Amino acid sequence: MTQTAASAPAESACAALVPAMTRICGPDGVITDPAELRTYECDGLTSHRTAPALVVLPATAGQVAAVVRECAAAGVPFVARGSGTGLSGGAMPRADGVLIVTSRMRAIIEIDRASRRAIVEPGVTNLSVSKAAEPFGLFYAPDPSSQVICSVGGNVAENSGGAHCLKHGFTVNHVTGLEIVTPAGELTWLGDGTGASPGYDLLGAFTGSEGTLGVVTKIVVKLTPLPEAVTTLLAAYATMSEGGAAVSSIISHGILPAAIEMMDALSIEAAEAAVHCRYPEGAGAVLIVELDGPSPEVEAETAVVRELCEAAGATEIRTAAGAAERAVIWAGRKSAFAAVGRISPAYIVQDGVVPRTALPAVLGKIAELSAATPGVRVANVFHAGDGNLHPLVLYDDSSPGATEAAEEVSGRILDLCIEHGGSITGEHGVGVDKSKYMPRMFADDDLDTMQMVRCAFNPANLCNPGKVFPTPRLCGEVPGVHRGAPHPAVASGEAELF
Amino acid sequence: MRQGTSGMKADEISELIAGACPGVTEAGPADAVAGVASACVAFPATLEEAAAVMRAAAQAGLAVVPRGAGTRLSWDAPPRRCDLVVDMTRMDRVIEHAAGDLVVRVQAGVTMGRLAAALGAAGQRLSLDAPASSTAGGVIATGTAGPLRLRYGTPRDLLIGITVIRADGRVARSGGKVVKNVAGYDIGKLFAGSAGTLGLIADATFRLHPVPPARAFVTCTCTGDGHAAPAGALAYVTRQDARPGRAAGKVAQAVTEAACSALVPSAVEIDQPVPGGPVRVGVLLEGTQRGVAERADRMAGVLGTVGGGAEVGEDPPEWWGKCGETTEVGDGTLVRVAFWAAALRQVLDAIEVAAAGAGVKPAVGGSAGAGVLYARLGGDAEPAAVARFVTALRGAMRSGPGGTPGTDTPGGAVTRGSAVVLAAPPAVRAAVDPWGPVPAIGLMRAVKDQFDPEHRMAPGRFAGGI
Numbered sequence: 001m002t003q004t005a006a007s008a009p010a011e012s013a014c015a016a017l018v019p020a021m022t023r024i025c026g027p028d029g030v031i032t033d034p035a036e037l038r039t040y041e042c043d044g045l046t047s048h049r050t051a052p053a054l055v056v057l058p059a060t061a062g063q064v065a066a067v068v069r070e071c072a073a074a075g076v077p078f079v080a081r082g083s084g085t086g087l088s089g090g091a092m093p094r095a096d097g098v099l100i101v102t103s104r105m106r107a108i109i110e111i112d113r114a115s116r117r118a119i120v121e122p123g124v125t126n127l128s129v130s131k132a133a134e135p136f137g138l139f140y141a142p143d144p145s146s147q148v149i150c151s152v153g154g155n156v157a158e159n160s161g162g163a164h165c166l167k168h169g170f171t172v173n174h175v176t177g178l179e180i181v182t183p184a185g186e187l188t189w190l191g192d193g194t195g196a197s198p199g200y201d202l203l204g205a206f207t208g209s210e211g212t213l214g215v216v217t218k219i220v221v222k223l224t225p226l227p228e229a230v231t232t233l234l235a236a237y238a239t240m241s242e243g244g245a246a247v248s249s250i251i252s253h254g255i256l257p258a259a260i261e262m263m264d265a266l267s268i269e270a271a272e273a274a275v276h277c278r279y280p281e282g283a284g285a286v287l288i289v290e291l292d293g294p295s296p297e298v299e300a301e302t303a304v305v306r307e308l309c310e311a312a313g314a315t316e317i318r319t320a321a322g323a324a325e326r327a328v329i330w331a332g333r334k335s336a337f338a339a340v341g342r343i344s345p346a347y348i349v350q351d352g353v354v355p356r357t358a359l360p361a362v363l364g365k366i367a368e369l370s371a372a373t374p375g376v377r378v379a380n381v382f383h384a385g386d387g388n389l390h391p392l393v394l395y396d397d398s399s400p401g402a403t404e405a406a407e408e409v410s411g412r413i414l415d416l417c418i419e420h421g422g423s424i425t426g427e428h429g430v431g432v433d434k435s436k437y438m439p440r441m442f443a444d445d446d447l448d449t450m451q452m453v454r455c456a457f458n459p460a461n462l463c464n465p466g467k468v469f470p471t472p473r474l475c476g477e478v479p480g481v482h483r484g485a486p487h488p489a490v491a492s493g494e495a496e497l498f
Numbered sequence: 499m500r501q502g503t504s505g506m507k508a509d510e511i512s513e514l515i516a517g518a519c520p521g522v523t524e525a526g527p528a529d530a531v532a533g534v535a536s537a538c539v540a541f542p543a544t545l546e547e548a549a550a551v552m553r554a555a556a557q558a559g560l561a562v563v564p565r566g567a568g569t570r571l572s573w574d575a576p577p578r579r580c581d582l583v584v585d586m587t588r589m590d591r592v593i594e595h596a597a598g599d600l601v602v603r604v605q606a607g608v609t610m611g612r613l614a615a616a617l618g619a620a621g622q623r624l625s626l627d628a629p630a631s632s633t634a635g636g637v638i639a640t641g642t643a644g645p646l647r648l649r650y651g652t653p654r655d656l657l658i659g660i661t662v663i664r665a666d667g668r669v670a671r672s673g674g675k676v677v678k679n680v681a682g683y684d685i686g687k688l689f690a691g692s693a694g695t696l697g698l699i700a701d702a703t704f705r706l707h708p709v710p711p712a713r714a715f716v717t718c719t720c721t722g723d724g725h726a727a728p729a730g731a732l733a734y735v736t737r738q739d740a741r742p743g744r745a746a747g748k749v750a751q752a753v754t755e756a757a758c759s760a761l762v763p764s765a766v767e768i769d770q771p772v773p774g775g776p777v778r779v780g781v782l783l784e785g786t787q788r789g790v791a792e793r794a795d796r797m798a799g800v801l802g803t804v805g806g807g808a809e810v811g812e813d814p815p816e817w818w819g820k821c822g823e824t825t826e827v828g829d830g831t832l833v834r835v836a837f838w839a840a841a842l843r844q845v846l847d848a849i850e851v852a853a854a855g856a857g858v859k860p861a862v863g864g865s866a867g868a869g870v871l872y873a874r875l876g877g878d879a880e881p882a883a884v885a886r887f888v889t890a891l892r893g894a895m896r897s898g899p900g901g902t903p904g905t906d907t908p909g910g911a912v913t914r915g916s917a918v919v920l921a922a923p924p925a926v927r928a929a930v931d932p933w934g935p936v937p938a939i940g941l942m943r944a945v946k947d948q949f950d951p952e953h954r955m956a957p958g959r960f961a962g963g964i
């Protein structure tokens with residue numbers, strides 16, 4: 001666990017801001033009590049903890065701008081936080097800084113059916129946008145697994161994906177306008193909501209910048225017509241390589257499902273123990289394929305996918321038509337992360353990406369790594385359609401040296417991803433967790449060029465400093481260790497991880 | 499002897515560049531950029547040569563304009579200075595087509611036609627309606643897109659990795675060759691639509707889609723009852739259409755129902771050759787044979803209830819994609835009007851009123867379902883009249899639909915629209931600001947200053963004189 005403490009002068013700089021912050025946000029919009037501050041000490045990456053010096057809860061864009069101006073004038077760093085579900089520590093506070101929490105900014109300002117747009121505040125949860133759009137026959141397509149609780153502002157910061165981004169795209173493909181507070185405290189719009197705004201695509205550069213370029217105060221999102229039909233199909237295989245062959249065969253037949261997910265024997269076993277999902281007994285791999293779209297297309301594609309899955313050697317195929325049957329199939333997949341927590345004292349969630357065609361080779365090497373490291377097992381749960389792996393590195397943190405061994409395996413998996421032309425993160429972000437891996441994926445000039453964008457927006461580097469890019473100040477970066485105990489939101493049933 | 503705006507003579511520049519790249523010539527009249535003569539043209543054949551050219555240009559302080567096939571080079575403002583055109587057409591390789599991964603990496607100078615042929619052999623496509631003669635780098639730099647933008651977006655949505663050469667000659671990459679990737683900032687987004695002002699695009703990686711086995715075009719024509727648009731249209735005050743018989747109202751209804759339907763159209767286009775005249779509506783559906791047939795029938799029902807009899811065909815109607823940024827403009831003016839799709843009727847009305855007031859007759863068409871239309875005027879239109887038309891239209895775009903106060907002031911309501919002159923003869927450019935208000939222009943200048951502190955990359959070509 002990484003803990004950092006602030007120096008006394010830094011803390012007093014924040015203390016000096018309290019009267020101004022209270023004037024801006026009201027007395028109930030400022031938190032200074034140490035016990036309360038500790039509840040904000042981490043996001044979903046619980047291995048990194050730092051209590052902020054001060055938490056503010058602005059209710060309007062104007063208040064956010066005023067807060068940022070105070071911080072900028074005082075030279076105090078600030079970090080924005082939505083629901084705190086991020087898995088890379090992107091919203092980890094600074095002990096010497098202010099945490100700007102957007103939970104009071106939860107208005108869905110407008111839903112415009114004919115334009116297929118909504119304007120929302122950053123604290124609005126992802127799923128509530130879709131719920132509000134449903135009466136208009138529309139939904140908000142990006143669906144990160146934490147969609148019940150995660151905020152749209154956080155989604156913008158992380159360019160969140162989700163199981164269905166294979167077909168529908170990422171947050172950046174569904175955001176057409178952002179009102180932001182610049183790190184200097186100015187309110188401005190990036191993009192005018194049309195998707196064809198004049199000038200540089202600052203909106204595109206901002207999305208996924210992990211809170212390092214400014215604070216989002218309003219978001220214009222694209223809404224998508226609800227699919228007329230959805231079919232979910234489960235296919236069981238004796239081996240992972242057969243399941244992988246089925247995935248390749250579906251893609252090479254020109255079919256682009258909404259989602260293709262895969263689980264290996266260890267994760268199936270864990271899910272079965274946790275939620276009794278009744279996946280076919282003894283399966284070495286389970287494939288979940290979801291197709292959505294107009295009824296005649298889904299019908300035709302389902303038939304083809306079924307055939308292809310059979311031809312790849314499926315031992316059993318189940319097809320769900322209704323929402324209830326779909327939920328049964330998804331239950332095992334969605335429970336996988338938490339379920340693994342029940343069969344292992346500790347685990348690390350990894351988030352690497354490889355080209356889809358490299359999946360068999362990389363999975364083979366992960367298995368070798370796992371077999372060669374005593375005390376470490378790797379469960380594979382992943383978005384097979386886009387090659388986004390979520391290996392869960394299982395270990396017993398009470399056993400001497402096991403933590404280090406697990407971190408070694410976790411880091412080696414990222415190396416494998418890079419060697420095969422992939423990425424160190426597909427959807428969780430770099431944050432504090434992976435900044436040390438950035439130089440393995442990018443050359444100095446690449447990182448320098450990215451930092452030029454940061455310098456344009458955030459020259460004083462007070463806006464979420466120490467994230468994304470490796471800096472000498474940060475130490476003790478370790479991969480995301482999840483204890484047996486799940487995230488509080490998962491434990492309370494508010495969110496599910498998958 | 500030609501002389502570059504840096505003060506160096508063409509033969510000096512040529513000699514300097516020859517040390518970096520053997521392919522260099524003194525520029526001819528055909529190498530002028532929007533009417534501004536260049537001194538030399540470099541033709542790098544490799545990434546190393548291109549980087550060496552950029553380093554040499556940086557050392558000598560040369561103003562550089564990147565060029566692909568030159569199909570859109572007459573767009574945008576003339577550069578303030580131009581010493582060297584860097585022509586990318588010798589870097590025309592398809593570096594890697596990973597068919598199983600639905601990804602392709604290309605050098606910037608490959609033409610879209612050649613790329614389409616290579617991808618088509620594997621049953622795949624890059625889902626942009628780019629002109630076959632344009633280069634991949636040029637399509638990214640201009641951000642051009644056609645009817646498919648409704649479903650697939652613009653180049654920035656399909657670009658997953660990019661290699662650029664900075665103004666100082668350093669080579670930088672961002673993204674990669676996997677579609678799902680959030681490591682680091684996305685430099686490709688910044689370069690998409692940047693018109694060569696941030697650096698030189700060397701190669702690009704795109705996500706691909708399978709070529710659908712079948713397609714259908716469903717079309718109808720909406721005719722009005724002859725009533726003119728209400729004069730108040732310019733102020734967006736006409737929330738309710740006072741004259742429901744007018745074509746604009748029917749078009750808006752047809753387009754909205756098509757775009758909001760669960761039939762997943764790939765494109766919803768309109769075409770109105772004469773302001774106030776009949777409007778043709780067309781919907782493209784793509785998918786399986788049986789699926790497309792059934793969807794086309796149903797879409798014909800959707801359009802038919804609004805626009806009279808709808809027709810279904812396998813081939814695009816002759817007007818498809820003809821009034822837009824992917825077609826030739828010649829010596830005329832092309833204005834892109836972007837708006838929230840709900841404002842379609844108001845925008846059509848505003849165009850009609852602005853055109854009548856200015857005394858011009860633009861042809862109007864484009865991706866109505868995606869909120870992007872183009873007004874196209876011939877080279878014979880009087881420049882002052884074109885300027886009046888654009889200015890009046892911009893006034894309408896400043897206020898939100900339905901009377902919502904819209905403003906471009908920081909922190910105010912989102913402006914919700916723009917009217918940008920993409921291409922125009924010099925006299926029109928001189929008469930009207932081609933860009934109009936650009937939100938966050940200050941941040942754009944800051945980005946430019948970071949990437950090109952000496953303002954040597956296509957200086958003056960972009961919004962706000964960037």
